[in-house]
Amino acid sequence: MHLRTFRADDLEALIDLTVRAFRPIQDGIRDQLGPELFARQNGQWQQDYRDTLTELTGPEHRHRFLVADLDGEPAGYAAWDVHPGPAGPQGEIMLLAVDPRHQRCGLGRALIDAACSAMRAAGCVVAWASTGGDDAHAAARAAYAAGGFTPLPTVFYSRVL
Numbered sequence: 346m347h348l349r350t351f352r353a354d355d356l357e358a359l360i361d362l363t364v365r366a367f368r369p370i371q372d373g374i375r376d377q378l379g380p381e382l383f384a385r386q387n388g389q390w391q392q393d394y395r396d397t398l399t400e401l402t403g404p405e406h407r408h409r410f411l412v413a414d415l416d417g418e419p420a421g422y423a424a425w426d427v428h429p430g431p432a433g434p435q436g437e438i439m440l441l442a443v444d445p446r447h448q449r450c451g452l453g454r455a456l457i458d459a460a461c462s463a464m465r466a467a468g469c470v471v472a473w474a475s476t477g478g479d480d481a482h483a484a485a486r487a488a489y490a491a492g493g494f495t496p497l498p499t500v501f502y503s504r505v506l
Contacts, residue, residue: 346420346452348459351402351410358419359402359412359442363394366442373481382505401440411459413443413452420447423456427467436464438474441485453488461492475499 371390375383387393401424402410413421421443428435438460443452461472474494476485490496 346413346415346455348411348455349414351407351412351422353402355412355419356398356402359422360395360398362419362421362444363398363442364391365445366448367394370477370479370481373479374477377479378503382503385505386503397440409463411456411463413456415447415452420444421452421456423460425460425464425472427464427469430471433470434468436461436467436469436472438472441474441488448484453484454491457488457492 367390371387374387378386400406406424406426409426410424411422412419422441423438424440425436425438428437438457441453441456441460443456457474464472472494474489476482476489478486478498486496
């Protein structure tokens, strides 16, 4: 496995990888929210991820996007951004995904470490990420904990209007 910059021909493979990686998460969210609330809040999740990845790999953001390449194929990626903070710039891991066939093999941790190194090089004094507290996010929570992140539990509420 090696980490590399994004290439334009990666986009469709990364969208497919994202849908496969996040489908169990979206299924769990659907189970928790129920079909009506899920449809209103996350019903277009596949298109939302397509749009997000298209933006994150665009010319303005591409320098903050790494691909984990395994045997010539994208096996995961990390995208991050830098925000102003009270004690100095803060780095945010905006999106992290690993192909389900390669999860729990250290790719997520390698991507987290590389993103943190890039954020540190950009002058960030802290890095943060957010992820779900449900069972489907257990691997992400474990990867962030292994990467030295300290959890701060929060709750996200939704309702149909």
